[in-house]
Amino acid sequence: MDPNEVAAEAARISQQAEALAVHTRALAAAGIPLAGHGVEPFVFLFTIFVIAVFVGYYVVWNVTPALHSPLMALTNGISSVIIVGAMLATGLSRSGWATAFGAMAVLLVSVNIFGGFLVTQRMLQMFRKKAK
Amino acid sequence: MSPSLTAFFYLVSAVLFILALRGLSNPETARRGNALGMAGMLIAVLVTFAHPGMRRDWLILLGIAIGGSIGAFIARRIQMTALPQLVAAFHSLVGLAAVFVAAAALNAPEAFGIGIYGDIRAESLVEMSIGLAIGAITFSGSVIAFAKLQALMSGAPITYPYQHPINAVIGALTVILIIAFVATGGSQPLFWLTAILSFALGFLLIIPIGGADMPVIVSMLNSYSGWAACGIGFTIQNLGLIITGALVGASGAILSYIMCRGMNRSIVNVLLGGFGTEGGAAAAAGAAGERTVKTGNADDAAFILKNASKVIIVPGYGMAVAQAQHAVRELADTLKKQGVEVKYAIHPVAGRMPGHMNVLLAEANVPYDEVFALEEINNEFSTADVAYVIGANDVTNPAAKTDRSSPIYGMPILEVDKAGTVLFVKRSLATGYAGVDNELFYRPNTMMLFGDAKKMTEQIVQALGH
Numbered sequence: 186m187d188p189n190e191v192a193a194e195a196a197r198i199s200q201q202a203e204a205l206a207v208h209t210r211a212l213a214a215a216g217i218p219l220a221g222h223g224v225e226p227f228v229f230l231f232t233i234f235v236i237a238v239f240v241g242y243y244v245v246w247n248v249t250p251a252l253h254s255p256l257m258a259l260t261n262g263i264s265s266v267i268i269v270g271a272m273l274a275t276g277l278s279r280s281g282w283a284t285a286f287g288a289m290a291v292l293l294v295s296v297n298i299f300g301g302f303l304v305t306q307r308m309l310q311m312f313r314k315k316a317k
Numbered sequence: 318m319s320p321s322l323t324a325f326f327y328l329v330s331a332v333l334f335i336l337a338l339r340g341l342s343n344p345e346t347a348r349r350g351n352a353l354g355m356a357g358m359l360i361a362v363l364v365t366f367a368h369p370g371m372r373r374d375w376l377i378l379l380g381i382a383i384g385g386s387i388g389a390f391i392a393r394r395i396q397m398t399a400l401p402q403l404v405a406a407f408h409s410l411v412g413l414a415a416v417f418v419a420a421a422a423l424n425a426p427e428a429f430g431i432g433i434y435g436d437i438r439a440e441s442l443v444e445m446s447i448g449l450a451i452g453a454i455t456f457s458g459s460v461i462a463f464a465k466l467q468a469l470m471s472g473a474p475i476t477y478p479y480q481h482p483i484n485a486v487i488g489a490l491t492v493i494l495i496i497a498f499v500a501t502g503g504s505q506p507l508f509w510l511t512a513i514l515s516f517a518l519g520f521l522l523i524i525p526i527g528g529a530d531m532p533v534i535v536s537m538l539n540s541y542s543g544w545a546a547c548g549i550g551f552t553i554q555n556l557g558l559i560i561t562g563a564l565v566g567a568s569g570a571i572l573s574y575i576m577c578r579g580m581n582r583s584i585v586n587v588l589l590g591g592f593g594t595e596g597g598a599a600a601a602a603g604a605a606g607e608r609t610v611k612t613g614n615a616d617d618a619a620f621i622l623k624n625a626s627k628v629i630i631v632p633g634y635g636m637a638v639a640q641a642q643h644a645v646r647e648l649a650d651t652l653k654k655q656g657v658e659v660k661y662a663i664h665p666v667a668g669r670m671p672g673h674m675n676v677l678l679a680e681a682n683v684p685y686d687e688v689f690a691l692e693e694i695n696n697e698f699s700t701a702d703v704a705y706v707i708g709a710n711d712v713t714n715p716a717a718k719t720d721r722s723s724p725i726y727g728m729p730i731l732e733v734d735k736a737g738t739v740l741f742v743k744r745s746l747a748t749g750y751a752g753v754d755n756e757l758f759y760r761p762n763t764m765m766l767f768g769d770a771k772k773m774t775e776q777i778v779q780a781l782g783h
Contacts (some may be wrong), residue, residue, distance in 0.1 A: 204369030237560040241567030253672030270418040276371040278425030290417035295384025303392035315684035
């Protein structure tokens with residue numbers, strides 16, 4: 186390996202380590218009050234999940250039936266936020282396979298992001314009121 | 318960017334997604350809602366780029382550029398009648414992406430801070446395999462739904478022997494495999510075996526379900542794509558994904574429920590499949606032989622319409638198939654010019670996806686405030702002179718209210734039989750999807766207009782002109 190590359194890689198790893206340290210410190214700080222109650226992080230994620238289901242439930246019941254097709258196309262677009270996982274896999278992984286899987290997922294989901302939001306926009310532009 | 322700040326921005330994007338859905342409560346605010354959704358997505362993507370240690374930006378940008386161009390191209394070109402299959406295809410992509418991200422997490426857990434290769438936390442393995450299984454089922458199920466909607470395969474329910482036992486065994490095997498996968502600390506072969514079985518399950522679950530049940534299935538797969546995103550969100554501990562996945566999951570579930578209620582069937586009944594295959598055709602043939610049907614042509618229909626003061630148009634899937642929405646709008650315009658009041662009545666399960674008819678009518682420039690849902694307009698049929706039923710059948714069948722033995726008994730129907738005259742545009746007397754005869758055809762106040770929905774409507778418009 187070229188020494189410059191090694192140096193760059195080292196610098197990158199040290200940066201990552203630093204960020205990790207900051208992350209760990211933040212987690213530790215957050216963990217102090219939580220650890221006192223012995224609550225797993227999963228429970229917090231799950232709490233937010235359950236509340237989000239309720240938010241979704243009430244918000245979606247308010248959607249007018251006339252817009253149920255745009256609703257499906259829009260939820261299609263927003264469920265593509267899974268791109269976050271795909272990007273992290275592509276950009277942070279040290280395994281060739283994981284990078285490849287991540288990049289494939291980025292590509293697939295990008296079809297959805299652009300397709301989902303644009304087709305929703307196209308549909309919504311057609312909904313017009315009576316010309317008075 | 319610090320992890321806390323990153324998490325904060327994911328929250329902002331999740332809130333924008335909630336506001337996007339909120340916007341759809343009214344056509345007035347819907348466009349702004351969609352724009353908020355786009356903003357939320359942009360924030361999520363930008364924040365992820367700013368993640369410490371991110372590399373290969375060019376590869377990600379390349380993926381977004383290629384995928385995005387394909388998506389944008391499809392969104393511009395797609396015919397509005399082909400929306401249901403487009404949505405099914407999009408669901409399949411989310412499902413497959415979930416499978417890929419789960420595979421990436423297994424191979425590079427360090428990218429998500431859930432361990433190192435070969436030593437992943439058991440909890441993360443459980444979440445990963447759940448995301449994997451739901452993603453795989455979403456993928457293969459949506460591929461079949463797409464094939465049925467695109468008419469690449471028969472829309473008729475395809476049943477096979479031992480259907481339910483086979484599915485139950487595969488389902489149980491999948492659970493066992495997941496347990497083994499977690500127990501072995503993340504074995505690659507078990508991971509892919511789980512993926513294959515889940516693909517098979519999605520495939521076999523959707524195969525036996527017929528075309529007209531697709532509104533439920535498309536909604537259900539919509540819901541699954543959300544839960545898959547959620548599973549991945551738990552795996553990689555990302556709040557944005559968990560919240561958004563939950564929103565989408567809830568949305569799809571509500572739509573499935575509304576569709577099932579529109580047919581008075583349970584989701585289990587729909588999923589068991591094979592609906593509308595038994596004996597209906599024979600019964601219909603017998604009944605049709607004994608009774609007489611009043612038929613008419615475009616001139617007769619024009620005469621009746623011209624003398625009406627209120628007309629309610631009832632569109633169904635047949636209107637979409639015949640691409641008759643523009644002709645229907647023309648008919649309505651002509652009638653309105655002659656002082657006739659025109660409204661549209663939409664049954665919840667009309668078409669092949671929720672809200673399908675509303676989009677088609679909007680495409681034909683029908684103002685949305687002339688279009689009404691079943692419960693809004695049902696009691697107006699008694700004051701209407703004419704109900705113009707185009708491409709709908711089962712959703713108008715009075716047997717749903719009176720005949721306890723009918724497979725559609727209890728289904729809410731549009732009470733077109735209460736209108737002064739029912740004009741039924743249909744190609745033949747054949748039964749609808751449920752395979753039941755519609756006694757409305759034989760009523761004295763019903764006139765059958767046999768022919769192609771589009772041609773017949775155009776002929777009526779012509780006849781009204783002179």
